[in-house]
Amino acid sequence: MPDSMLKVRDVTKSFGGLVALAGVSMDVQRNTLTILIGPNGSGKTTLINLVTGVYKPDRGKILFDGTDITGLPPHEIFRLGVARTFQIPQPFRKLTVLENMLVVYPGNPGEGFLSALRRSGWRRFEEEAVERAFELLEFLKLDHLWNQEAEKLSGGQMKLLEVGRALMAGARLLIMDEPIAGVNPVLAHEIFKTLRKLRDEKNLTILTIEHRLDIALRYVDYVYVMAAGTMIASGRPEDVVSDRRVIDAYLGG
Numbered sequence: 001m002p003d004s005m006l007k008v009r010d011v012t013k014s015f016g017g018l019v020a021l022a023g024v025s026m027d028v029q030r031n032t033l034t035i036l037i038g039p040n041g042s043g044k045t046t047l048i049n050l051v052t053g054v055y056k057p058d059r060g061k062i063l064f065d066g067t068d069i070t071g072l073p074p075h076e077i078f079r080l081g082v083a084r085t086f087q088i089p090q091p092f093r094k095l096t097v098l099e100n101m102l103v104v105y106p107g108n109p110g111e112g113f114l115s116a117l118r119r120s121g122w123r124r125f126e127e128e129a130v131e132r133a134f135e136l137l138e139f140l141k142l143d144h145l146w147n148q149e150a151e152k153l154s155g156g157q158m159k160l161l162e163v164g165r166a167l168m169a170g171a172r173l174l175i176m177d178e179p180i181a182g183v184n185p186v187l188a189h190e191i192f193k194t195l196r197k198l199r200d201e202k203n204l205t206i207l208t209i210e211h212r213l214d215i216a217l218r219y220v221d222y223v224y225v226m227a228a229g230t231m232i233a234s235g236r237p238e239d240v241v242s243d244r245r246v247i248d249a250y251l252g253g
């Protein structure tokens, strides 16, 4: 039985006279790795911008886990559990990997008067945060780098740290815009394998835009295809790649 975590219904968005999205609908099923593809300028990033609250749609509705999030500001959508990797504050270059994880942990008791009186509460919170951070770092195979400054990480490790910070912040739907752009093929495969593991073992739902279809399509459950501001096809990867409309959209430019 289909179980949509994210439902986009008939959204429209224009910039001045330019119609970037003309009535687009999309469903992201819970616990899937879903990919959004399409030629340059087809409206992929605009759609993601509507889902994450960067822009408000002119028309249409967006539901996350049954909650209407249409037009909510980005921080509220984030708080509900939708994280876009580059939306999370960039890792602090001079902080260590572990510190970068700890600073996004929600429920920080703060340095308020009461918590200053209750140091034991602080300690418990700290222990819990450190434990969670190490569990995630281990999962992402970054635990051996815990004391490394973020600026010393490779590009691929930095992307993994961004994913770790999204999880640390409590994300349930992770949205990524081209996670393997500019990454070497070996690491690109590793990143997609990690995304699948996150789906299977951390119960995460993932929506990603990607251009490198040769790599990405081997790993995803479901594909949405956009062209010129509309959704032209969707389905399993093997069906979508042989779809006439999709081939035409890519070849016709």
Ligand SMILES: Nc1ncnc2c1ncn2[C@@H]1O[C@H](COP(=O)(O)OP(=O)(O)O)[C@@H](O)[C@H]1O
Pocket: 015, 018, 019, 020, 038, 039, 040, 041, 042, 043, 044, 045, 046, 047
């Ligand atoms: N903030 C904006 N202002 C004006 N036009 C925009 C803006 N954002 C996107 N567009 C236009 O909307 C269309 C879709 O862009 P975009 O969503 O970035 O496509 P994609 O991510 O598929 O390459 C393009 O024609 C782009 O120029």
Ligand SMILES: [Mg+2]
Pocket: 044, 045, 046
């Ligand atoms: Mg884009």
